[in-house]
Amino acid sequence: MSTPPPAEVPADALAAFEAAKGFMPTHEGLALHTAAAGAAARLPGLPLLEVGTYCGRSTILLAAAAREAGTVAVTVDHHRGSEEQQPGWEYHDTTLVDPEVGLMDTLPAFRRTLHAAGLEDHVVAVVGRSPQVAAVWGKPLALVFIDGGHTDEHAGNDYEGWVPHLAQDGLLVIHDVFADPADGGQAPWRIYRRALDSGAFTEVSVTGSLHVLRRTGAGT
Numbered sequence: 222m223s224t225p226p227p228a229e230v231p232a233d234a235l236a237a238f239e240a241a242k243g244f245m246p247t248h249e250g251l252a253l254h255t256a257a258a259g260a261a262a263r264l265p266g267l268p269l270l271e272v273g274t275y276c277g278r279s280t281i282l283l284a285a286a287a288r289e290a291g292t293v294a295v296t297v298d299h300h301r302g303s304e305e306q307q308p309g310w311e312y313h314d315t316t317l318v319d320p321e322v323g324l325m326d327t328l329p330a331f332r333r334t335l336h337a338a339g340l341e342d343h344v345v346a347v348v349g350r351s352p353q354v355a356a357v358w359g360k361p362l363a364l365v366f367i368d369g370g371h372t373d374e375h376a377g378n379d380y381e382g383w384v385p386h387l388a389q390d391g392l393l394v395i396h397d398v399f400a401d402p403a404d405g406g407q408a409p410w411r412i413y414r415r416a417l418d419s420g421a422f423t424e425v426s427v428t429g430s431l432h433v434l435r436r437t438g439a440g441t
C-alpha cells in the first residue's frame with residue numbers, strides 16, 4: 222500500500238469544513254478529499270456518492286473535489302439521525318430536533334452549511350433511506366463513501382446497495398473502521414473486511430479510521 226500524495230483542498234472549502242457541525246477530524250477529511258479528487262480525475266464525469274450527509278461536513282470536501290473535476294457529489298440521508306444521535310444517546314444534539322415534529326432533522330443545518338460554503342451547485346442531496354435510493358440508482362460511481370448508520374444492518378445494506386454501482390478503478394471509502402472493539406463499533410470494520418475478502422478491492426490508504434480501497438476486480 223503506497224499512500225497517494227494529498228490533493229490540496231481549496232482554502233474556502235477547508236474553512237467551511239472546519240466550521241461545519243459534524244464528527245470527522247481534519248486529517249481524515251483531507252484523506253477523504255484526496256480520495257475524491259483522485260477518483261474524480263481518474264473517472265471523469267462519474268459522480269461521487271456519500272451515504273450519511275448529517276450536516277454536510279464531509280459533503281463539503283466531496284463537493285470541492287467535484288467542483289474541481291466538473292462532476293457532482295451525491296449525498297444520501299433520511300436526515301432523521303442514526304441510532305447514536307437519538308435523544309439520550311452519546312451524539313445527540315438538541316439543536317437538531319424539529320420542535321414541531323419532535324424528531325431529528327439535519328436537513329436545514331445541511332442546507333445552511335452548503336450555502337455558506339458556496340458549494341450548492343456541485344451537490345445533489347437525496348433525502349431518503351439508503352437502500353431505497355440505492356435500489357433506484359442507475360449510474361456508475363467514481364467513489365462510494367459509506368458513513369451512514371453504524372449497525373450491521375445499516376452498514377451491510379449500504380455496502381450491498383452501493384458497492385455494485387462502483388465503477389472499475391473507483392474508490393470505496395469507509396469511515397469509523399476500528400479493528401479493536403474497544404475503539405468503536407464493529408459494523409464498518411466488518412464491511413471493510415468483506416470488501417478486502419471479496420478479492421475485488423485493494424487497500425489504497427488508511428488515515429485514522431478512514432480506509433480507502435480501490436476496485437481492482439468485479440464483485441462485492
Ligand SMILES: C[S@@+](CC[C@H](N)C(=O)[O-])C[C@H]1O[C@@H](n2cnc3c(N)ncnc32)[C@H](O)[C@@H]1O
Nearest residue numbers: 243273275278279298299302303350351369370
Ligand atoms: C455519522 S453521520 C454522517 C456524518 C457526516 N458524513 C459527516 O462527516 O459530518 C450518519 C448519518 O447517516 C444517516 N443515516 C443513518 N442510517 C441511514 C439510512 N439507512 N439511510 C440514510 N441515511 C442514514 C443519519 O441520519 C446521519 O445523518
